[in-house]
Amino acid sequence: MKKNEKVKSHEPFFHISKRTDISLKQGIIVRIIAILLALAVCGIVTKLFTGDDPISIFKTVFQGAFGTGRTLVTIHEIAILLCVSLAVTPAFRMRFWNTGAEGQVLIGCLSTAMCMFYLGGKVPDGMLILIMAIFAVLSGIIWAVIPAFFKAHWGTNETLFTLMMNYVAIQLIEFFLKIADKSGSNVVGPDLLSHGWFPRLFGENYILNIIIVAVLTVLLYIYLNYSKHGYEISVVGESENTARYIGINVKKVIVRTMALSGAICGIAGLLLVGGASHSIDSNLADGRGFTAIMVAWLAKFNPVTMVLTSLLIVFLERGADEVSSKFGLNADFAEILTGIILFFIIGCEFFINYKINFNHKKNSVKEDK
């Protein structure tokens, strides 16, 4: 062992403390600074690595999302992402880390597609849509309640369990694809799923989906903030001890809340297949189950704020796609820009929650020596 009589003095240079008193105005200023910094860094990175003019790249990003003929598609994208984000919110408010929204959406897609495939033409379309909805919601609930039940009764890890359920859902879809389409295609398309399409409203696609999600947003907001159930979710999420103290049945609340999460995921699956793609493949959820976690978190689990955060994410994604195709850049470069912006937006939350104190005090013992 080393004999080290003298110990170097190294008082930390700064320490971090939690702040509780930030005003709304300060919070907004911090976020605006973060976005400006993000754009500046994006500009520098673009200039350095591609030599392209950053301003025109930002213009392209905007056109990608809201250029001619794209607005409705973008809004629909926002609606679907918002729907999945709404789904993860009740569970997350309860601190139940559901990473299985992807699978819950996919299983909803699968149920919808199976109804369309097997019942299409055999029952009236209106009835078919109703059946599709019932099965989509039920399957989503089942997919979500299984891990919730295990968590509530045996304390299993919900993150891993829900994650694994995703792969089961993917494999089930692959299985259905093999049965439904003998040609070996990895998509079952609109030709096979020709019934049960959502009606077009105002002569446009997607309008019904958007309306459904808008209504869901309002309903969920009311449920979480004004219902007894919502109140129980908040208490369980904040402190299980308090929940126990006032006699809330924690197990029941966990299972019930995850059932709700699963149901909304099922609806998202229904909208994706019945109201948009009219086809199914195992990649239909397209990672939204995970992106939704970020959307929900950025919005601090407030359904109304989530409209803005899902807009931000979709805007960035679609803009980035456009940039990479228009400037002939690698698709990964667009991802880098998205990453930089998200890094700043999420990173600034640190400065909203914590404050950094620098230690100016000189170490008295050191001076004595």
Add this chain to the structure above:
Amino acid sequence: MNALELKNVTKRFGEVVANKNINLSVQSGEILAILGENGSGKTTLMNMIAGIYYPDEGEIFVNGKPVTISSPKDAFNLKIGMIHQHFKLVDIFTATENIVLGIQEKQKFNLKDAEKRVAEISKKYGFDIDPKKKIYEMSVSEKQTVEIVKVLYRGADILILDEPTAVLTPQETEKLFKVIKTMKEDGKSIIIITHKMHEVLSVSDRVAILRRGEYIDTVVTAETNEAELTEMMVGKKISLNINRSEPENSVDRLIIDNLNLTNTEGIKILDSISFTAKSGEILGIAGIAGSGQKELLECIAGLIKTTDGKICYIDPADDKEINLKEKTPVQIRELGVRLSFVPEDRLGMGLVGNMDIIDNMLLRSYKKGHSFFLDKKPPKQLADTIINDLEVVTPGPTTPVRRLSGGNVQKVLVGREIAASPTVLMAAYPVRGLDINSSYTIYNLLNQQKENGVAVIFVGEDLDVLLELCDRILVISSGSVSGIVDGRTATKEEVGLLMTKAKGVKENEEK
């Protein structure tokens, strides 16, 4: 020369002063006991020596040289080792693997050599340890031994033991003390934190006493006695002038008979507790923190299930006995038992810190009615009433309670519990951390409840308060009742001695 010396060490946590101008010294080959009630700052002080906290003011000297200890590594380099109350061991590793974990040596590591050295150290000091045994197969006492050997293996000359006997049986304690004495003969300095009087007297050379973060004195053990130490620990009686009325029409309200509780590790938390709480009186519960008070209240409130013993409520309406054992809080409420409970952990159990005052009022009442939606009107009114009547300092009823000061948080909690017009009111440490004014508000509220005929159970730590507020005081020591005294006639020393009366001593004396 002193092996370790502290001069005017002060540590604050926010506004709370945990240690104020502490002076302390230990010589080589000496056992120093640090004596103090819970919350007197013993552990904070030791953590500063061990490098876990950094002192705000003051100096630390090791072997006469001033030092800066800003991490456990610094402490280790200065040959200071601390054995914590909660062990920090890897379950699936063997004793030796745990002991050598984290040591960086230049030469290639050899487990055989390490095992040999562990065996040597064990032999030298008389430890009973199998170097190859895995931690998960060990008893609590064996795990503690591993922790001590771990510190010795690293060459520590100054050992700090934080309440080492709290988890041990009397036999194991004796064994530990034997080892400590051997280490002392080897020239090590040992600091032992404890609040058990007989241990202090039997093992230490000198005793340093702390009270409420302040250093009182250091005395030579041989020149003192139990009564003197108790007085220094609890302090002189201070008159608080709390009003106390004579109980009127007192009848039995809550009967606890032979209640037992064992935790998952098989250690008895509650040991044949029996007492009766009467209406119109305040029953105090005194005891060193962690003697089972918390569990006792949680058993009564239905938060912990007990299978043994009797918890019985007497209905004031018809004098019928209602069994509360094995009932959940909801079932207790449905039986019409108006039991209110102010738990020790205010923001972690009694209230939800991130919710505002109104939502916290809702905790008790949100289920009322058949509507799917919350009715926020009554809690809003209740919040306003409590803010006005109890003078809660808050920007408004929609401020999250965690932003309020400790006293105001407690007013919100007690106010809500009293608003349920209870027949039994249990309050655990309701004035802990509160300033004088807030404390008196709470005393007055409890007294009002008593005058209204409520059976009040008050778990406290300040003996002055207990002796002036309570009609009777139940003293708990290591999970069993060591005495019930009259609050009007008992003395502080009497209660202090009952608090520190250990069961182990009795058993030993019987032998």
